[in-house]
Amino acid sequence: xxxxxxxxxxxxxxxxxxxxxxxxxxxxxxxxxxxxxxxxxxxxxxxxxxxxxxxxxxxxxxxxxxxxxxxxxxxxxxxxxxxxxxx
Amino acid sequence: xxxxxxxxxxxxxxxxxxxxxxxxxxxxxxxxxxxxxxxxxxxxxxxxxxxxxxxxxxxxxxxxxxxxxxxxxxxxxxxxxxxxxxxxxxxxxxxxxxxxxxxxxxxxxxxxxxxxxxxxxxxxxxxxxxxxxxxxxxxxxxxxxxxxxxxxxxxxxxxxxxxxxxxxxxxxxxxxxxxxxxxxxxxxxxxxxxxxxxxxxxxxxxxxxxxxxxxxxxxxxxxxxxxxxxxxxxxxxxxxxxxxxxxxxxxxxxxxxxxxxxxxxxxxxxxxxxxxxxxxxxxxxxxxxxxxxxxxxxxxxxxxxxxxxxxxxxxxxxxxxxxxxxxxxxxxxxxxxxxxxxxxxxx
Numbered sequence: 001x002x003x004x005x006x007x008x009x010x011x012x013x014x015x016x017x018x019x020x021x022x023x024x025x026x027x028x029x030x031x032x033x034x035x036x037x038x039x040x041x042x043x044x045x046x047x048x049x050x051x052x053x054x055x056x057x058x059x060x061x062x063x064x065x066x067x068x069x070x071x072x073x074x075x076x077x078x079x080x081x082x083x084x085x086x087x
Numbered sequence: 088x089x090x091x092x093x094x095x096x097x098x099x100x101x102x103x104x105x106x107x108x109x110x111x112x113x114x115x116x117x118x119x120x121x122x123x124x125x126x127x128x129x130x131x132x133x134x135x136x137x138x139x140x141x142x143x144x145x146x147x148x149x150x151x152x153x154x155x156x157x158x159x160x161x162x163x164x165x166x167x168x169x170x171x172x173x174x175x176x177x178x179x180x181x182x183x184x185x186x187x188x189x190x191x192x193x194x195x196x197x198x199x200x201x202x203x204x205x206x207x208x209x210x211x212x213x214x215x216x217x218x219x220x221x222x223x224x225x226x227x228x229x230x231x232x233x234x235x236x237x238x239x240x241x242x243x244x245x246x247x248x249x250x251x252x253x254x255x256x257x258x259x260x261x262x263x264x265x266x267x268x269x270x271x272x273x274x275x276x277x278x279x280x281x282x283x284x285x286x287x288x289x290x291x292x293x294x295x296x297x298x299x300x301x302x303x304x305x306x307x308x309x310x311x312x313x314x315x316x317x318x319x320x321x322x323x324x325x326x327x328x329x330x331x332x333x334x335x336x337x338x339x340x341x342x343x344x345x346x347x348x349x350x351x352x353x354x355x356x357x358x359x360x361x362x363x364x365x366x367x368x369x370x371x372x373x374x375x376x377x378x379x380x381x382x383x384x385x386x387x388x389x390x391x392x393x394x395x396x397x398x399x400x401x402x403x404x405x406x407x408x409x410x411x412x413x414x415x416x417x418x419x420x421x422x423x424x425x426x427x428x429x430x431x432x433x434x
Contacts, residue, residue, distance in 0.1 A: 038141035039363045040384075047368060056336075059364055060273065061329035064133030067140065 002053045002082050007075035010052040014045050028072030036067060055082055090241045091294035092431055093249075094183055095403035096284035098175035100168075101146035101257075106139040109276065116153040116264060123267060131267050138276035145279025145391035148172070149259040152275075161260055161320040165198035168257030172282035173204065176253050177211040185286055187214065189247040190221040192240060194232045194254040196394050196422075197261055208253050221247065229312060230359055230421025231303070233283065233395035234429055238301045240287050250287045256280060256394035263322040268315065273331075274323025277362055281393025283400055291434070295406050296415065299430035304342035305423045308334060312422040332364060335420070339369050342426030343418075349430075350416065355409055356380065357401035359419035360387035369418075382408075395419070402431075409433035 012024055019035055036042050046057050046066075057078070059066065065077050104112075113135060117128045148168035155161050193204025202210075205222040216222075221243075228235045233254045240250040258278035263271050287298065308326070311334055315324030325331050350356075356379050360366050366387060370380045386401045393400065398419045405415045416430045 033136070033140075036140070039143060040141065040367075042137070042140055043363045043367050046364065047371065050368075056333050058329055058332045059137070060269070060331050064130070064137055066137055068133050068136070 004075045004079050007078050010049050011071050014048045029070050031070050032074055033067030090287050090298040091291050092296040093286040093288045093294055096176055096179045097400045097403050098179050098282055100172050100175050100282050101148035101280045103144050104147050105144045110139050135272055143388050147259050148257045148280040152259040152262040153264040158319050164260040166200050169255050172255040173208050176284050185215055186249045188216045188220055188249045188251045190250040192236045192252045193224040194236050196229050196232050230394045231419045231425045231427045233399055234419045234427035248289045253284045254396045255282050256396045261322055263317045270324045270328050271322045277392050279391030279393050281396035283396040285399055294434045296431040296433050301429040302346045303427040304345045305425045306338045308424045311424045338424040339420050339426055346428050348428040354414045354416050355405045357398055357417040358383045359398050360392050
């Protein structure tokens with residue numbers, strides 16, 4: 001089972017590596033869509049999360065949350081989705 | 088009997104739109120539709136924004152696809168796009184010259200028309216197609232349709248020495264602009280329109296490559312990618328929208344566990360650009376690094392997913408790049424759920 005902090009740590013690692021100019025202090029409040037501008041970056045984030053968290057992410061399931069929500073809400077969404085899959 | 092690739096034809100048809108233009112046109116269209124609740128429309132537009140994020144272009148043969156309302160609108164748009172594609176293919180085939188074709192296989196996953204694609208192309212190419220030639224259309228093949236046609240052509244007997252496969256995929260003519268169905272918009276945002284052709288010959292003289300085995304596997308999940316129906320036409324749909332990525336990835340890996348496929352370090356690869364996510368995740372799982380995927384991602388950035396025309400465009404790029412003796416491998420996947428692995432060796 002994944003937890004919220006693990007998701008946020010994985011996102012932080014990705015943002016630090018791909019967007020070094022972005023401050024990580026308030027990562028949870030950043031909107032993913034403001035950071036991710038290209039489909040390749042979006043896919044790389046998803047693949048990074050899959051690898052780090054050992055989960056499979058369906059883009060259609062997470063849908064617009066991938067870019068319209070902030071990273072904190074996105075982490076909540078992923079945890080919720082994993083819980084639902086295991087029920 | 089050995090088959091050789093003599094030529095690959097990749098005319099560019101339609102007008103080029105970038106993602107920004109696609110989103111602007113779709114959002115303006117959906118927001119101006121008074122019969123939909125603004126909340127519903129904005130929700131859908133947020134999802135569409137995910138599909139068209141970043142810099143990617145496509146070619147559109149039916150620029151008025153958001154105005155298609157009736158069966159007649161769709162069918163006429165399809166016929167017009169086929170005429171444009173056949174014209175562009177004929178021009179390229181005539182310019183390149185060829186032996187007279189003994190068979191012409193027309194391919195489209197999108198629509199129906201009579202006379203068919205092969206008949207129309209044979210008429211356009213005149214003396215380049217024998218009057219006794221086998222002419223047939225292959226429909227309902229989804230994104231693997233061109234690979235299915237190659238599979239079929241390579242089983243023809245010695246009476247057919249020169250075979251032309253012509254692919255026309257004007258996916259924009261399928262768009263259902265009045266629906267808020269999410270798979271419909273997933274299709275609209277993913278596909279670009281395209282055309283391609285390939286000349287196979289039993290004669291090695293002047294060949295670009297020697298065709299290797301083409302192997303396929305169909306999975307049990309036949310409904311995964313399918314047409315749905317509106318009141319006026321059919322449209323792109325999927326059986327499990329939320330689980331689509333997972334099922335496609337599972338289907339491909341399951342197929343590859345059955346198909347006799349191979350890789351070597353010097354191989355060039357074409358992978359059907361179903362979407363950036365599928366492209367990268369499948370490549371990763373079969374051990375292709377980013378540099379070997381570059382021809383496929385480059386194609387997707389410029390043309391988007393042109394259904395079964397895409398793999399031939401990528402193949403042509405690879406044939407130009409390959410050194411004599413270098414293997415080229417391709418993997419296509421699509422409705423069925425169907426996966427095809429093919430290979431050839433640059434001459």
